[in-house]
Amino acid sequence: MAPQPPANGGAGHGGGIAAGAAAPSAENGAGHDGGSISENNGGVARGTTAPPPSVAANGNGKLHGTRKRRPAVNPKDRYWTPIDEKEAAAAVEDGGEDGRRPLLFRTYRVKGILLHPYRLLTLLRLIAIILFFIWRIRHPHADGMWLWWISIVGDFWFGVTWLLNQVAKLNPIKRVPDLALLKQQFDDLPDGNSNLPRLDVFINTVDPINEPMIYTMNSILSILAVDYPVDRTATYLSDDGGSIIHYEGLLETANFAALWVPFCRKHCIEPRAPESYFSVKSRPYTGNAPDEFADDHRRMSREYDEFKVRLDALFTKIPERSDAYNAELKEGAKATWMADGTHWPGTWFDPAENHKKGQHAGIIKVMLIHPGDEPQFGAPASAANPLDFSAVDMRLPMLVYISREKSPSCDHQKKAGAMNVQLRVSALLTNAPFIINFDGDHYVNNSLAFRAAICFMLDRRDGDNTAFVQFPQRFDDVDPTDRYCNHNRVFFDATLLGLNGIQGPSYVGTGCMFRRIAVYGIDPPRWRSDDFKIVDNANKFGNSMYFINSIPSAANQEWSMTSPPADEESIKEELNNVMKCAYENGTEFGKEVGWVYNIATEDVVTGFRLHRTGWRSMYCRIEPDAFRGTAPINLTERLYQILRWSGGSLEMFFSHCPLLAGRRLNFMQRIAYTNMTAYPISSVFLVFYLLFPVIWIFRGEFYIQKPFPTYVLYLVIVIVMTELIGMVEIKWAGLTLLDWIRNEQFYIIGATAVYPLATLHIVLKLVLRGKGVSFKLTAKQATSTVNEKYAEMYIVQWAPLLIPTIVVIAVNIGAIGAAIGKAIVGGWSLLQMADASLGLVFNAWILLLIYPFALGIMGRWSKRPYILFILFVVAFVVVAAVVVAIHAVRTGSVRFHFRHSGGASFPTSWGF
Ligand SMILES: O=c1ccn([C@@H]2O[C@H](COP(=O)(O)OP(=O)(O)O[C@H]3O[C@H](CO)[C@@H](O)[C@H](O)[C@H]3O)[C@@H](O)[C@H]2O)c(=O)[nH]1
Ligand SMILES: [Mn+2]
Secondary structure, eight states: OOOOHHHHHHHTOOOOOOTOOOOOOOOOOOOSSSOHHHHHHHHHHHHHHHHOOOHHHTTTTTSSTOOOSSSOOGHHHEEEEOHHHHHHHHHHHTTGGGOOOOOOOEEEEOOHHHHHHHHHHHHHHHHHHHHHHHHHHOOOOOOOHOOOOOOOHHHHHHHHHHHHHHHHTTTTEEEOOOOOOOOIIIIITTOOOOOOOOEEEEEEEEEEETTTHHHHHHHHHHHOOOOSSSSGEEEEEETTTBBHHHHHHHHHHHHHHHHHHHHHHHTTOSOOSSSHHOOOOOOOOOOOOHHHHHHHHHHHHHHHHOOOOOHHHHHHHHHHHHHHHHHHHHHHSSBBBOOOOOOSSBSSOOOTTTTTTTTOOOOOEEOOOOOOOOOOOOOOOOOOOSSOOTBOOOOOOEEEEOOOOTTTOOOOHHHHHHHHHHHHHHHHHHOSSSSEETTTTTTESOOOOOHHHHHHHTTTGGGGEEEEEEEOOOOOOOOOTTTTTTOOOOOOOOHHHHTTTOOOOOOOSEEEEEEEETTTTOGGGGGOOTTTOSSSSSGGGGSSSSHHHHHHHHHHGGSSSSOOOTTTTGEEEHHHHHSSSGGGGGSHHHHHHHHOOOOSHOOOHHHHHHHHTTEEEEEEEEEEESEEBBBOSSHHHHHHHHHHHHHHHHHHHHSGGGGGGGEEEEEEEEEEEEEHHHHHGGGHHHHHHHTHHHHHHSSOOOOSSSSSSHHHHHHHHHHHHHHHHHHHHHHTTTTTTTHHHHHHHHHHHHHTTTEEEEEHHHHHHHHHHHOOOOOOOOOOOOOOSSSSTTGGOOOOOOOOHHHHHHHHHHHHHHHHHHHHHHHHOOOOBBHHHHHHHHHHHHHHHHHHHHHHHHHTTTTGGGGGHHHHHHHHHHHHOOOOHHHHHHHHHHSSOOOOOOSSOOOOOOOSOOOO
16 A cells, blocks of 8 residues: 555545635645654663663664664654553563563653644644534525535535544554564573564565566565574565566575675675665674675675676576577477476466466475574685675575466456465465565665564564554655655654554555464454354365464464474475465455455555454554665656555445444544545545636636635634644654645645546446456666666656646636736726635645646656746736736727725624
């Protein structure tokens, strides 16, 4: 998902919207790098847990080797205060007696100095919009009653969505994992072993070109190199394209990992995705072999370049190899050949029956087998291998390639379908109690991230009832001013902290750790009845007895070490069975089990299903960012992305209505989900307001509400309050003003270009019972092949999606120009002039909000944004000139004068 505009969605279009103007939204921008507290928390959290000093060094030691141990307050944490000190102290008292688990995270809330004003302002604004509304109802006066009615309904809806959005943010909570304590309790055992639970890592890809393979392979390298016991993780790459390029690319990657991973361990480097690592200029050294670092680094950098060349070469090598075989055999269809001289079972370059995209057998290949539990140290430096790995554990975690069976007769359910196959295959092979999932373009940026999530899962408080731990989505390739609000800071740094204080953040598709049995649709401990059974109805899970039998052990293994993974050969049949598309027929997969189907935003709905079964979720921000990915910075791609999100969300509102969920869904969480799914509807009214100025072009004056001055006064009040609330939010969330402005801007852009379309689409779907919004893969930027940075941003891809916003821009330019023209030709009183300029302020305001879009359609010209302003001014002048000219033609002369006493009525009452 949908790290999407729900944030903005409800945003603050509360209460009123001006004649021909959008009220600004209440939302703000966001802080720079998520997390913040965690940076110091090692220390802060330990303040009360008070483990021996030695722990501190172990804690984040790897990452911040030489860091001071004393907790220093990160400026971003200035406004946060711990609220679980007593509990933490008590936990230290009982010292884990009676098998009681430690407190592995600390909880913070916003300090009163911000929280009280924030809540108070919200209350005051609520009162203001209620009064406003009452006043409007009592004054049904306007130049057009139809318009008045629309705007009344619109304002009511804006007020409601603002409220829905705002109340979910009134109790923001940060939780900071205590990595040092986790290490002390689970890692540094007397026998030198670790007790951390096992983890299965899922990563998805479809297409080696649209999702450049180099990203996917970098993600895999970063996962293999993560700081987690190497015999406790297994990584599953799901390739929905069934492409041999991915398969052989993964083989290359497994080979390269044998150098890369030990290198990461030896020098404690961060991040562990080579592409990002080598693009960072310098970082303080934190490893144990500073003398060898420079040489090793140079060597690795060369190795990495060669690795990339090998990956690129696959695109020519495999076709050449296949051509050679095909030429030799000269038989029928042109096959695609594997290096060992057999046919590639997946998609062929020249498609043939059973080897087409979307039609091939399931493929599973264990690339790296599960390592033993004893460390294996490497060799000292030698001529063949100049890197000294004699003190480094060389083991690599298990790595598996999967491409599920595809058949034209079957709906594959895109990413959700792929995830469900990974779920079953991993259950048979490793069956780890916890799962973490990534999109192919997201990599691990902080090697301690898995441990951070585990802190939440194992905590004694709500750990057992926690279904998933979501990390924020952060992006690398976004332009510095974040023109299209790709970072979504308001959502990730404010909204999700608000949810974290309720039942937990929504699931946003990537960078999320799950409890396996929760995904299976099993009840959380909190809601289990007396006659609870893990598997109450085997039909739910399909016909694989292996799979069904794995379920109770996944539930029980959470606290104990588990058996080694199954041998692939011995269960080959069974693996093939669970990868079949027909496997799910008649089961609950896609409904009550696994990732949810038939929706463009499988993520939000899947998270929602977990919440409504009574599970909670936790939000985890750490510094440096846990994971990072890529984002579409091309306007059209970005609009398609939010079209999918908004369409999917709205579809969810109708198909999985949060209002109708059972009692296990917290009341406030229900409100939040309602806002998160219904937000596109507001745009219907918003567009109406944005297009309203068109009336100005044809008529001299037009009042949506009379008396106009009172109306404007109310508007000013609610807008100012929205902004004030936003400013407080900026403070507690650690956002910048720019983040906040971007959020408003992109809300308006989405609301003109995309949300009305999404709404229309869903309405048609409901009426005609057609198909929902489809999953169009978001194209990623291929930075490696393009020299210019942010080149994608300057490419204009024309699409019908761009038209509505262009119309809105044109209307507002036209309105401003027409007003200027009319003022010139005269006939307006000062009062009318004053009213007109109030209106103009709103038109200018709209243009200001939409200008990133205008830059977007200017292509390369947008590198010089002042051109846009010149264009605007020229357009005003031209329209004004046309108005003057028309007037001149009509009246035969041009008069310049003002009339003195006005016709517009001054309010007789201020309407309270
Ligand atoms: O048939 C398919 C189609 C897509 N994918 C994978 O799905 C992921 C997400 O697709 P992408 O096009 O990158 O979508 P985004 O718009 O970037 O994704 C956001 O929104 C999606 C829908 O809400 C969520 O699934 C994602 O996790 C979230 O990051 C990628 O890894 C794809 O490889 C598949 O595995 N099979
Ligand atoms: Mn993506």
